[in-house]
Amino acid sequence: MSSTDTPTDTVDRAFSAALYDTGDAALDTGASLLAADPAADGEVARRGREFVAGAWRRGWQPADVVRIVRRELDDGHVRLAAALIRAQVPDDRPRGPRWAVQLDGLPAEDPPRSDRFAHATAVLELYRLLLRLPALEQLDEPHRRSGPRTHASESRMLTRIRALLAKAEATAYPEEAEALTAKAQELMARHSVDEALLAARDADPDAPGACRIGVEPPYEQSKAVLLDAVARANHCRAVWNEPLGFSTVVGFEADLEAVELLHTSLLVQAQTALAAAEAAQRRGGRKRTKAFRQSFLAAYAHRIGTRLSAAAEEAVADSGAGADLLPVLASREVAVTAEADRMFPETVTTRLRGVSDSAGWAEGSEAADRAQVGARPRLS
Template sequence: MSRNSQQNRAARKRKKQQRGGARQHREFRAEIDAGSLIFAGIEFAFGPSANAESLRRTVDDLAELEGSPVAGAALDRVSQLLDASMDHAFASGWQPAELVHAVRREFGARTARLTVAAIGSHAGRTSAHKSAPEPWREQLDELNIGADDAPARGRLSAWRAAENAETTATWTAILSLLGFCNYLAPLTPLMATPPNWVTGAAASRPAKRGAEPKVLSRIRGLLAKAEATTFAEEAETLSAKAQDLMTRYAIDSAVIDAHAHTSLTDQVVTRRLLVDNPYPEAKVQLLHCVAKTNNVRVLWHQRFGLVSMVGMPVDLDLSEMLFTSLLVQASHALSEAGGDRVKRSPSFRRSFLLAFATRIGERLTIAREQAGRDASSQYGKELVPIMAERSEAVGSVFEEQFPSVVTTSHSITNEHGWQAGRVAAELADLTGGRERITG
């Protein structure tokens, strides 16, 4: 081979190596750029740096990576971040159903389905179906999260395929969820968090919640029948003894607890309820009226659509049952009242529900006072300090958990809705079917 040929071959080899090195450098830089885009997009999606236009541009840049070798690395990275976000959320006291509920309120159904996928990955990694407390596993079942060990990347890819949406839409959902989890407010842990789960029989025992599950199931079945009645006369006849029964049951339980000489503060528990749209403020007002009458304190986590309830287990059970029943009755009454266009307006419906809640609170207060007088004649002077001590215990636990509370107020914007709501509340059945249980 001539000297010129050798020189030409060497020159071609050097150029090829240079081109390969440049390509490797560009790919390396692209991976770095993808990571920078992801973290920038998270900040643009939620929080103090949120910016819709900047998020759109970032999402467009990430979508352009689709089909390139870098795209896989980017999805691997966000899969890891989603998994870490679940660890952060659950360590902060959040539960699966609460997180999905809050995300759906904030971003919609697509991002909520992504949250379910991320929770599924977390559940597989932590063996949640075997180790988590019973209420946690029940929430996984309600979310249709099966017991499998699919990796985070696999669940993310399955979610993207099932959504059948533009790449920009799926990237927006991913970045939104990551940003949302970065700024989650901590909640009071209501059960063991994932690092503290245990395996075996201890994990299968449900937490005690006052009445036995079979009794609660029977009550709920009867509640459904009570809510389905179309006879206002029947509801009105039953309503006179409603809060009387609840109060007497709670008072009897209080006297038994007092004679047992147990710590009242240790008996106080916290639960959380999910409050759906529309008109969440009216629903929370109804819950507040029911809870206040039954010595339960409530706090509305407005941004997330959650309500914390603090009280004795028996009082919480009764408040939840009555609230659920009254909410169904209010919905039925609102449907019957909304015939013309005026009565279908948001202002009418909101005012209707607020009035319903207010009048229910008045009726419950009257019934509770009557029941209290009847119980005093049975138990005598010992009843007053017993009930005062229970109220003080509930208040101290509530204030310890929520030292800074802001009181909210609601304005009425539709007088017709307000009047109609009060009329409906007069006909509401406050017993929730408990008369029939006793019978």
């Protein structure tokens, strides 16, 4: 480093050496340059905020960045990314409530203290990843009606749904989990009907929006199928991005919230049921296999989709809205399909792989039956 180099010069040289070359030697060169010049720290941080802003322009959101960093790097890099995202917020434009929730969910811990070379290495590894993020579909949040009655009603409804699903996840009794999950789906369906009717009377109704939901390994294909089943039962469409590990769900806001809640809960319930099925396999002297787990989860996803759709249809039939509701739901279905087609003009159908264990399929189907979302009396 020359005595006449400015911090900007140091960062330029370090980035030129490290960020556009995937080799370890280049990374070490860049990290050495940054470690030797503490005066460059501010410029390094400023450019990191620019990389984050660039990710937003390419369609990424805070939860997406954290998910890909966790997938590609390690926990230390995740904490670095979270700190960088928080630091960029004052430079960002106003975003919607879903974005704010993602910011609130960022890891709170600061990155661990380390020597300057190790820290610079981690920063450069993170920046390398941010630079090569591909462009994604922009997920602009839809306009939402304002007013204390609407928000208070939504808050109470979501609180009740979350409570029901939390109890379903915690219980050791399949029949109780079934009843609790059924009540949650009924509430979701009724909430969707109420939102649809309110939007139909509104001079400026909501438009479909979209959100991304992580689909993590292992057995991510079956998990994506489960998410698709939940989405369709709640008037949404899901498109899976296998390389990047998420599905984009398109739908109206109340339905998107229902999909996120129910999918998360059903994953927990499916894992609990799978663990119980594997324990029974061991007691019977049979080995646990990857094919068994894959087939179990595939069958669970297939069967639960049928149950959820039936429960949603019965909730609509029992809503009391009569003929007024059907044109509204049809119109919203067309709007969701059109938005999904606009965002994803080219999609392909993927066949489930590894579904070859008949015992796993049978156990998964039975578990879905136990967690079925059947008709229940209307809730007061």
